[in-house]
Amino acid sequence: MLQQFDPRNADLLVNIGGRLVHRDEAGVSPFDSLVQGGDGVWEGLRLYDGRIFRLTEHLDRLVDSAKAIAIQGVPSRDEIVGELRKTLEANGMRDGVHIRLTLSRGTKITSGMDPRLNQSGPTLIVLAEWKAPVYDKSGLVLQTSSVRRFPPDCLDPKIHSNNLLQSILAKIEANAAGADAALLLDRDGYIAECNGTHVFLVRRGEVLTSHTDACPEGITRQTVLDLCAANGIPARTARLSLPEAYRADEMFCTGTMGELAAVTRLDGRTIGDGTVGGMTQRLTELFSAEVQRTGERVVA
Numbered sequence: 001m002l003q004q005f006d007p008r009n010a011d012l013l014v015n016i017g018g019r020l021v022h023r024d025e026a027g028v029s030p031f032d033s034l035v036q037g038g039d040g041v042w043e044g045l046r047l048y049d050g051r052i053f054r055l056t057e058h059l060d061r062l063v064d065s066a067k068a069i070a071i072q073g074v075p076s077r078d079e080i081v082g083e084l085r086k087t088l089e090a091n092g093m094r095d096g097v098h099i100r101l102t103l104s105r106g107t108k109i110t111s112g113m114d115p116r117l118n119q120s121g122p123t124l125i126v127l128a129e130w131k132a133p134v135y136d137k138s139g140l141v142l143q144t145s146s147v148r149r150f151p152p153d154c155l156d157p158k159i160h161s162n163n164l165l166q167s168i169l170a171k172i173e174a175n176a177a178g179a180d181a182a183l184l185l186d187r188d189g190y191i192a193e194c195n196g197t198h199v200f201l202v203r204r205g206e207v208l209t210s211h212t213d214a215c216p217e218g219i220t221r222q223t224v225l226d227l228c229a230a231n232g233i234p235a236r237t238a239r240l241s242l243p244e245a246y247r248a249d250e251m252f253c254t255g256t257m258g259e260l261a262a263v264t265r266l267d268g269r270t271i272g273d274g275t276v277g278g279m280t281q282r283l284t285e286l287f288s289a290e291v292q293r294t295g296e297r298v299v300a
Contacts, residue, residue: 008130015087015126032123033105037113040104040122040162041065044256047088047097047128051295053256054219055081061217062103065160066122071105073121080124081298087126088299098131098257102162134257135197136180137284139264139276142194143179144242145170149192149214157192157216167195181253183245183266186214191240193218194253199263200224202250202279207235220254220287227286233279242267250277259291260284 014026033039043058052058059077066074075083084099102125108117147170149157170182174195182195193199193215200221201208207228209221228235245251251263251271260283262276 003131003134006130012127012129013087013090015083015090015124017123017125018083020087020090028104028123028125029107031108031111033108033115033118034102034123034162036108036111038161038163038165039069039113039115040102041069041071041160042100042102042162043160045084045099045101046256047093047099047298048095048291048295050094050299051297052084052099053291053295054223055296055298057219057222058101058256061160061219062101065158066103068156068159069105069161070115071103071122072118074103075122075124083124083126084128085298087128091128093128093130094299096130096132097128100127100129101125102127104162131257133259133261135253135255135259135261137261137276139262139274140180140253141178141265142181142183142263142267143174143177144267145173145182145184145195147173147182147184149184149186151187151214157214158212160216170195185242188239189241190214191242191245197253197255197258197261199245200252200254201240201245201248202252202277203244203248205234205279207233207279207283208238208240208244209235210240211237218254220256220259223287223290224254224260224283227283227290231286233283245271248272250280252277252280252283260287 012023013020014023043062045052104123106118106122107120174182184192186192191210198218198221246269249272253261262280264274
């Protein structure tokens with residue numbers, strides 16, 4: 001699952017601290033906290049027909065993460081939405097767009113990790129790209145990683161931070177194994193999530209997913225759980241082991257960048273009958289309808 005360059009993105013305008021600059025000229029200071037220590041928080045957003053799906057929930061998570069790591073001077077919701085709109089309008093975008101929204105702690109007066117060196121406020125970065133959902137909907141191949149997700153007493157995954165080294169190391173392993181993505185377990189050996197998505201199992205008509213002890217509070221994950229509740233589909237969160245995944249009737253991943261995508265192989269084992277299952281298809285259809293029905297208007 002290797003993303004490809006889209007020629008429409010060759011002349012993107014990127015918003016850094018309120019300034020629109022060509023992608024080839026975009027950059028942050030070497031004194032910025034993102035460069036110094038991956039010190040920032042981020043969200044992935046998706047634009048459908050001028051509307052951003054679950055924008056309020058994404059901005060709530062961004063602000064919550066910023067509060068958790070004590071970023072001062074977080075822009076208001078209206079300011080963030082204004083910068084999103086400005087970026088999308090400047091690029092002529094209204095559909096089929098993925099947005100990477102990042103809030104850095106900002107620029108330091110000198111290099112070092114101490115947040116007291118950040119004295120000019122945070123830096124907001126809006127990177128909007130033409131990007132269709134990236135996952136192969138015919139079935140993904142996963143490989144369980146040796147990398148374990150942090151528990152809350154090490155680095156709480158509810159902080160949606162730019163520190164992605166765990167995920168990158170897991171993805172390196174998946175690439176080497178010829179898999180599309182890595183499945184990560186928590187410290188106790190239960191399923192946490194993939195390197196960039198949440199994981200669901202389907203067993204005897206029931207939809208199962210991990211607790212958020214060792215994975216972020218996923219927006220698409222919660223949407224799927226809400227859709228189950230609204231449509232009479234049994235669903236619950238649980239501690240799930242690898243054997244439970246191996247014996248599942250279906251398995252699928254969720255995420256803003258790729259929506260819903262079936263998993264048909266894990267660790268060399270076929271999941272279910274090796275095809276996209278009926279529950280995965282039904283939830284995909286319900287999700288698509290939800291996307292078309294909801295969302296916050298940002299551009300005309």
